[in-house]
Amino acid sequence: MSDMADSTLEKIKTEIQRIEEDCIHSGKAHFNAGERWTALNSWLGVPSVILSALAGTAFFKDYAAVAGGMSAVVAILTSLMTFLKPSERGAAHKSAGDQYLTLRNDARIFREIEIDQACDVPAAIATLATFTKRRNELNQASPQFANRDYQKAKKGIDAGEATHLVDKDEP
Template sequence: MEGDDSDQKLAATLQAITAEFRRIEEDCIHSGKAHFNAAARWNRYNYLLGLPSVVLSAAAGAAFFKDYPIAAGAMATTVSVLTGLMTFLKPSKIAGAHKNSGDQYLSLRNDARVFREIQLPQATTAQAATEAISSFTSRRNELNQASLQFSRRDFEKARKGISQGEATHAVDHGVL
């Protein structure tokens, strides 16, 4: 009789832990995809500021040598503004940080899914299962604290993409 009670407690604990793993996976899918969207946006900013800066810099030099001082001055001023914006905003650095966060969230999601699907069913004690979920929860909390904040627009774009199946595997739909 006592064995049945401990089996029921273990089953209930595993069910609760499985639900929490699914929450972690869902959080990671949304956060990871939103960070990738933010990285793509900041990469666009990098090109939108950097490419005109390079082109105008070359054109200003040519205008200067062709004796068009007003055009050269206007282009040089524009280059200064664009370069200043790139220095201040650091779009390349921010894009890299968002991509790194996205990669870490996807890594956590993958690790959580593998643990939930393969290792958790093998758990023989509630304590072992509880320690495992605690480790994953800590990892998610650390990522949340260390990551840059993404915009609401990045998140909404992520949610839309996820609802359209961008974050699922064919095997999850019984295709493979």
Template sequence: MNEDTRSSIDAELRRVEEDCKYTGKAHFNATERLTWQHRILGSCAVISSAAAGTAIFADYHVVAGVLSLAATILTALLTFLKPAEQAAEHKGAGDQYLALKGDVRRFRTIRLPTADDVSLTSDLLDVLVSRQKDLNRAAPTFLNSDFQKARKGIEEGEALHEVDDGVTK
């Protein structure tokens, strides 16, 4: 394989790897955000429900009614929004992007430098790119704020391994 071809394949692999790094991190940020939403809505629903029960026994019927209504609304929001299910979907997508990123990195750094067969190398690149496209189609949509937080975290070094930074223990 000539160096121009190897360089072109390397560049495309780096693009896939970078996309996976940012997209995967954005999905993990969405997981964190949705988990917190679930905890907050669920905790408020439980507290409102418990307080409504207590208010009934203390003959505070109006307060009990308001708290009961709040608990009902919060529970309905949990059922409608399904933040726990959404968090699990984003976690799964983030895990898949992380796995693809690792596969791409290993191919780029271990197999590509010694590859001789252009056809086989191109076929492997096509398989990796196809996996990325499938993930992009199937993954849930995250918020722009999840992506911006991912970008900031990556720029601050959150996605680096010690070996990437030249640090050894």
């Protein structure tokens, strides 16, 4: 291969590493957001179920004021669950995280194995364009995560949470 082709392939590999890095950060941030929304679903749902049962019991034992108070709290918790939809949001963030990790894995395999074995420059450019399009579509379609989700992801990534054991310098 010519020096110009080698240079172009190296630039493509560098850009693919950027896509991988973006996907690691976005994917992990979405997983953090998903965990947060799933926890909120439990924090709202479990007390709602327990208080509903207790309110029914209090009502039948002629503790109308207690039953009424519990019912009001249940109504608030249920309204919050309906409005915030934490279960749906958690699932949407997990799905987005999974899609980012899939793209990262595909990009890494292409960069590490396929580009040197099966690609000429035009094919590598076409594959890069496909990965770029997939990342852009994910960025547009994915739910927004909070800054704290990203900061937690960055901290974890910097601590090596997203690094495969085989890729670590130390044994």
